[in-house]
Amino acid sequence: MSRTRLAAGAVISAAAVLAIAGCASTAPSANSWHASGSGSAPAAESGGPISHPIAGGAGSSSSSKPAASTSPSASASASAPASAPASPSASTSSAPPVDGILHNTGSGAVALTFDDGPGPDTPKLLAMLRAQGIKATFCLIGVNVQEYPKYVQQIVQDGHTLCNHTWKHDESLGKKSADTIRADLQKTNDEIHKVVPNAPIKYFRHPGGNFTPLAVQIASELGMQSLGWSVDPSDWNTKKWSGQQMTNHIISNVRNNTKPGSIVLSHDGGGDRSSTMAAYKTLLPELKGKFTLIAMPV
Template sequence: MRMSRARKAVLLGVVVIAVGLTGRAAAQSTPEEPVAAPAASPSVPAVSPKPKPPSKAPVPHKPPKGIPTGKSVSYAGGPAGSRTMTGSKGIALTFDDGPDPATTPQLLKMLKQQHVKATFCLVGQNAAKFPNLVRQIAADGHTLCNHTWDHSLKIGKDPEAKIRSDLARTNNAILRAVPTAKVKYFRAPGGNFTPRLVSVANKLHMSSIYWKLDPRDWDHKKGESSSAHRARVISSIRKHAHPGSIILSHDYAQPDTIAAYRTLLPYLRKRYQLIALP
């Protein structure tokens, strides 16, 4: 049976609509596949961004305990890391090998008159022999320092146990005289520090101090008069003293040193801050 032209047109429209609905349903039910990124050309390798270098901000250098902070750049520089500077603008006068019953009282009197505090590096056997002088040094507000039991120049080469025994014996002699004393510093005779010696001192809670200026007051040259010796010591300290310096001197059996400091103390006081190591 033949369909009329109008019916054919209606039927064709229905078919077109049905096909369209079917395609839309298929599109909604099938997830869209991701589009692959184009491959890099084999002749031009992919270049990743260059990473920025890490920041190289300087790590602050902290001074060891017991050394005052300040504007001085360095406080170390001696053998085995021993200290040569105070860490502040203050100059530290240090006197080795005592106490001496002949010269130490003269020095203490002079320091008191000039209102100056200093650091005394005591030999243990001298401290044991003259405890009253150790008490006077402490009572005047000066700092105490361990200088070994018998001024051994080779102690840094001794075994660790022997070093520890020597330093502890010296501290005990000081503490018998002044039980409340704090011995926070150690100086090797002759400045002969070794890493082992510094390590043992550190384990006994003592910082190792060297010096920045040695006027060689201990060195009496052949034929040098007392006045010439004093003049040489005074000239050396005047010329080479700088803020922050640790200055080495001796109060044991060195009367010319005591005489030199009668001139030096007023001179230094006018120009520098004089401190005892804290």
């Protein structure tokens, strides 16, 4: 699977940041796939407070080529609570950049991506997307596929794109042996295919965004393009925001940072996503009015 499939400009090279973290969301009681990050790892319910230096905005490097659209940027209202590490401090993080990861769609279209599901909030999101006629991309966790197979079927029936988000969100998977990585990704794909036998799984997103060259390579060998993001409203950071405050934060962050070509990261699983759902109720019609929204192509 050529990484240039979307467009040459879509693959950001070493220069462009590799976001760390990402889906460090709240873990549902039974699972503990979050919270490995640097600092403390509080118990289940609160997930990992991973610091989250985000990648430069969508078009950060010169390689991106947002179509000639006249980008309507930020719009009114919704003041962002607190100072979110919204975007670009293109400064370096502790992780070395890894090649071969998509950080933008390669066109003027915007891709909404939802991680860590499926989960109890997934049907709500699917209904909202359906009502707006919007297609998105879902990065699924194997054990959640096992738990909510019907939601996976619904995702596929609705025409969304699937992405492998590993078996149980091991944020260190990429540092393990090739065999371990391959087995994890294959097991996840196999589980997905048990419930949606022929659905293509063309993308891989490493938990926490902790891609390694080896993980990217193995994903590629399994036919999956590594999928990063360029907009992260940090809806995983339930330590910092909650309730309406989180909702407002997500809305203003996505509203202010999404541009042509953006890949937006959010979560429909991995904990209580009611704030994310509330935010997207507002955001979906708004984004639809400004951009062409696409599921990542398969």
